[in-house]
Amino acid sequence: MLSSRPIHLLALLATLLAGGAGLATAKEGIEIPPPAMDGAAAMAQTETAILAGGCFWGVQGVFQHVKGVTNAVSGYAGGEAGTANYGMVGSDTTGHAESVKITFDPAQISYGRILQIYFSVAHDPTQLNRQGPDKGTQYRSAIFPVSNEQAKVAKAYIAQLDQTKLFEKPIVTTIEPDRAFYPAEDYHQDYLTLNPTSLYIIYNDLPKVENLKQLFPALYRDDPVLVSEAGMSN
Template identity: 50%
Template sequence: MSRKLLLPVILALAAACQQAPATAGEVDVLAPAAARPAKEVPGLKTAVFAGGCFWGVEAVFSHVLGVKSVLTGYHGGSAKTANYERVGYGDTGHAEAVQITYDPGVVRYDQLVRIFFSVVADPTLKNRQGPDEGTQYRAALVPTSEEQRLVASAYLAQMKASGIWKRPIVTGIEGYNRFYPAEGYHQDFMAKNPQHPYILAWDAAKVAALKKRFPGFYKPDFTKG
């Protein structure tokens, strides 16, 4: 169900979580460097990631060097039901996701994938991340090119063989069809609402983990739009 419909419960949970220790829903591991680096020609590229609540996914990638823009929205499903209220019921086929525009001369697709699984999404969770549960919160790699698909497939196989994750990896690859931008108030959410209880409880730690795990890719400024 939508966080909007459960707002009183979410706010109470978030307030409590600010003082709580890390849980399985908080991601902070060092995923392996890709054995199969992306071979990308010069020029800006687009990538789509679904990893639970799009506020946190957007927040992390907005602090990555080489990322030029991050747009929150909905992957999968139809245009008719691509809105926050409807997607929140979990029966539309959509996933909350972000669409990233990046410069592969600064950060390659495989490096974005590594960051994603290190500090954004737990690949062992099915249809949930952090405090959110439902098909709309599933984690998925959504390649927008054949090269991205090859990189994603190789990296998931590498992750499964690495032994880093003790539970089975269930995150998969989903075909790209269309990305539907989310409502305006969801865009640049952490930059606009840094003291929001949900952000403080779940997403600020992801940005901190990015800075700790990948100092060479971290930038302090939030890339908007």
């Protein structure tokens, strides 16, 4: 299945030949405090969060192992509907970022805790327009809030984390409200689970799931919630 995304494979091989520079962050999680400001208790049974942090395979894979998450769909956000496909997004001209729409039960996990996992283990928020071996604005670190409340929580949390100096560099995550989400092609869904022997997944993404297990044991679930079971619409 890796041949379906030759850009990722070539980027990984080039990085390995260069001595592996830029890949170390994929294996490291960072322990960070929860947000001081979190969302208000929700009355709804479900909420959604839309996050971008490099290749959506890994971000999706991480959140599929989080308790309280009922679905995590890989897709695109930041651009127009007509360009929301892998071929065009890969051109780095559409404004889209590879993103994941996370549906979760706010009675089990808050939006703030979702962001804590996002910043801690799902990606490196200090890398500008790249993530590991993948380069381009489509791999940027971005939060697409679906409400003013989410935008406030995200902005406050970024400021809080920058003040802690726990990251070696400033956080470059952008907050981009009022952006639609478009699901990615079927072959991108559940990719980490379906391709555990992929070189890209082994090197870049499985360590993130292990970091989730180590840093957030109370929130970790062994059996991932899969799109093929939950459905695209959730």
